[in-house]
Amino acid sequence: MLLNEDSIILECELKDKEEIIRYLANVALSTNRIVEVEPYVQAVLHRESEFSTGVGYGVAIPHGKSSVVNHAFVLFCKVNDVDWSSLDGTSVTMVFMIGVPEQDNTNEHLKILAMLSRKLMKEEFRTALLNSKTKEEVLSIFRQYELN
Structure with missing residues (x-):
């Protein structure tokens, strides 16, 4: 499973992308x-x-391939209106960070990006995540939209 409770951060007060x-x-x-x-x-x-x-819709998906990555992962973090130089000019309220091992030749990060992008196109998915209050609720939303 790419996402579990320890990969969900419901509140992050940081305001800088880096x-x-x-x-x-x-x-x-x-x-x-x-x-x-x-x-x-x-x-x-x-x-x-x-x-x-x-990528727009208040979402950022920073990602990296590195030899220090143990296995493919996704972290989900809710933030408060961070400037991310988004394609649509909106500030970011949700960050999905993806990591994959450098030696991964399966294009795992592209598969994860594609899967996330499909779901993030749905306004009800984004709204449900934004309104979520608990990690369990986030996991339930991901399961409902078949992301796990």
Whole structure:
């Protein structure tokens, strides 16, 4: 399962994109998804410098491929109106961070991105996540929309 309770952050007061990426990388480290923070952060920031991962609808999907990633993962974090240079100019309220091992040749991150993108196109899915109050509720929404 890509998402579980320890990969959900319901409240994050940080207001800076890079701070949020670093914070989530530390969550990934503390939950054994990665073995070292800085190489993963650099991979995500490098990807971010190529093209913003603020995909619109108040959503950002920063992602990185790195040798320090133990296994593919998704972290979900609710934030308060963060400027992410989004494609539609809106501020971000939800961040989905994806990590995959560098040696992964299955394009796992592209599969995860595609799966998330399909679901995030649905307004009711985004609204349900934004209104969620507990980690259990988030997991239930993901199950309802077949993301786990």
